Amino acid sequence: MLTIALPKGRIAEDTLEKFEHAFNEKFIFEDRKLILEKSGFRFLNVRNQDVPTYVMHGAADLGVVGLDVLEEKEYDLIKLLDLQLGKCKVAFGLIKGQELDFSKSQITVATKHEKIAKKYFEKKAMAVKIIKLYGSIELAPLVNLADCIVDIVETGTTMKQNGLEVGPTIMESSAHLIVNKNSYYAKKDLVFNLKDKLEAVL
Numbered sequence: 063m064l065t066i067a068l069p070k071g072r073i074a075e076d077t078l079e080k081f082e083h084a085f086n087e088k089f090i091f092e093d094r095k096l097i098l099e100k101s102g103f104r105f106l107n108v109r110n111q112d113v114p115t116y117v118m119h120g121a122a123d124l125g126v127v128g129l130d131v132l133e134e135k136e137y138d139l140i141k142l143l144d145l146q147l148g149k150c151k152v153a154f155g156l157i158k159g160q161e162l163d164f165s166k167s168q169i170t171v172a173t174k175h176e177k178i179a180k181k182y183f184e185k186k187a188m189a190v191k192i193i194k195l196y197g198s199i200e201l202a203p204l205v206n207l208a209d210c211i212v213d214i215v216e217t218g219t220t221m222k223q224n225g226l227e228v229g230p231t232i233m234e235s236s237a238h239l240i241v242n243k244n245s246y247y248a249k250k251d252l253v254f255n256l257k258d259k260l261e262a263v264l
């Protein structure tokens with residue numbers, strides 16, 4: 063049996079569709095249930111940011127999560143397979159017409175991706191004040207909460223509709239199948255069988 067933590071929402075749905083193609087079985091969470099057990103798999107329905115935590119602590123063997131979240135958590139987990147879903151980038155958002163002013167003594171950045179933003183500025187040896195937000199990040203520069211934002215960009219529509227421009231990209235992201243080191247070795251056959259089956263339907 064393999065236990066797999068899935069992030070509630072679109073990535074979980076798209077992942078279960080891949081499982082359906084790979085194993086010729088339908089995998090659907092019933093109503094408000096958080097566990098789905100079928101055909102040798104136990105899927106857990108968890109919050110996006112909690113996926114690496116379940117996998118790191120061994121409550122799940124595997125998980126599906128965006129590289130952006132993995133980078134934020136800094137856990138030592140193995141990236142097994144790029145599922146090629148949830149493709150996006152983590153980039154700056156700036157008020158239209160403005161540029162990142164690297165000569166400023168300190169830049170205030172609003173973001174959900176605190177560590178990614180911090181590392182970016184550390185590399186440039188620049189002082190940064192991070193304001194941690196949990197959603198609607200694009201709002202922050204519009205109401206002077208921050209000079210700019212670091213957020214997920216897919217089509218760029220959210221930024222555009224809120225008078226922001228997409229600035230420099232910090233990293234590209236897509237959903238990956240991840241596994242903890244213990245399960246990787248202890249359940250190697252099951253893990254690799256799953257990897258091969260999923261790879262065949264990507």
Ligand SMILES: Nc1ncnc2c1ncn2[C@@H]1O[C@H](COP(=O)(O)OP(=O)(O)OP(=O)(O)O)[C@@H](O)[C@H]1O
Pocket residue numbers: 069070071072073109110111112127128129130131148149150214215216217235236237
């Ligand atoms: N517009 C988008 N297009 C493509 N991928 C996206 C988009 N927004 C987010 N993602 C990817 O999907 C993942 C989940 O995004 P989602 O917005 O559902 O989570 P969240 O709200 O950050 O999570 P949580 O529920 O833990 O707060 C992100 O970490 C990112 O990798």
Ligand SMILES: O=P(O)(O)OC[C@H]1O[C@H](OP(=O)(O)OP(=O)(O)O)[C@H](O)[C@@H]1O
Pocket residue numbers: 196197198199200213214215216217218219220221
């Ligand atoms: O470039 P786009 O295609 O417009 O997509 C980017 C938007 O998608 C995500 O938001 P989400 O819907 O997850 O909302 P939240 O982060 O504000 O909760 C992200 O935080 C951006 O706001």
